[in-house]
Amino acid sequence: MPFSLNKRGTLCVLLFSFCLSSGIGCATSKRASNDTPVTNDSRILYTSVLKELITYRQIGLISDAEKSQIESIRKEVAAALDIMEQAELNNTDITVSKANVTMWLDKLVAWRVKIQQRR
Amino acid sequence: MDPILLVALIGKASLEVMNMVQQLQQQHANGQKISEEQAEALRQLVKNNQKTIEAEWEKA
Numbered sequence: 001m002p003f004s005l006n007k008r009g010t011l012c013v014l015l016f017s018f019c020l021s022s023g024i025g026c027a028t029s030k031r032a033s034n035d036t037p038v039t040n041d042s043r044i045l046y047t048s049v050l051k052e053l054i055t056y057r058q059i060g061l062i063s064d065a066e067k068s069q070i071e072s073i074r075k076e077v078a079a080a081l082d083i084m085e086q087a088e089l090n091n092t093d094i095t096v097s098k099a100n101v102t103m104w105l106d107k108l109v110a111w112r113v114k115i116q117q118r119r
Numbered sequence: 120m121d122p123i124l125l126v127a128l129i130g131k132a133s134l135e136v137m138n139m140v141q142q143l144q145q146q147h148a149n150g151q152k153i154s155e156e157q158a159e160a161l162r163q164l165v166k167n168n169q170k171t172i173e174a175e176w177e178k179a
Contacts, residue, residue, distance in 0.1 A: 035158035040165045044136065047172045054172070057179040067179075074176070078169075085162075 038094060039085040042101050046077055049108050056115045070111050076104040136168050 031037070053070060056062050062070070084097035139161050143153050153161075 032153055032155045032158035034155055034162065035153060036162050040140075040161060043165045043169050047169050050172050050176055054176050054179045057176075071176075074173075078173070081169075 033091070034089060036085050036088040038098065039081060039088050042084065042098075042105070043081055046081065046105060046108070049105070049112050050074065052112055053108075053115065056112075056118075061115050061118050066111075066115075070108070073104060073107045073111065077101065077108055080104050136164055139164055 053062065057067060080097065080101040080103075084094055084101050087094045087097050143157060143161060146153055146157075
C-alpha cells in the first residue's frame, strides 16, 4: 500500500513547505549576511561618546594623564567592537562579545559623566 | 535598540550615517530586506566615521 497522508498530515506538510520557501523561522533570511545592526548601533554610540570627550579635551577639561587613561579604555572598546562585528558577520552568538563591548563602553561613558560634572 | 531612535537620542552621528540609517529603516518598514550592498555600505560608513573620530581624538 503506498504511503498516504490524512488531512492533518497533508496540512502539516504544506505548512512546513510554505515556511521553508518563505523563510519564516529562518534567522538567516531576516537580514543580509553582511548586515551588522548590533555592531553598527554600538559603533554609533561609541563615536558619540568619543566626540563629546574630544570637545571636553579641546576646552581643557581633560588632562594629559586623564587622556592617557581614557585612551586605554577607548582601545578596549574598539577591539571589542571588532570582535563583535566578526561574530555578527559569522552569524554566531554575540552574547559574550556584546557584554564585553557594553562593559568597556560603560567605562568610557563613566569618564564622560565625570568630565561633564566639571563644566 | 532601534537605530533611528539611537541616533535621535544621541544626536551626534554624522549626517551621512543618519541619512543612510533612515533610508534603511524606511525599507524595513516597507517590508523590504536590505541588500548585501546596502548592508556593506552602511557597515563601512559607520566604521569610517569611527576612524575619523578616533583620529580627531588622537590629535586633541
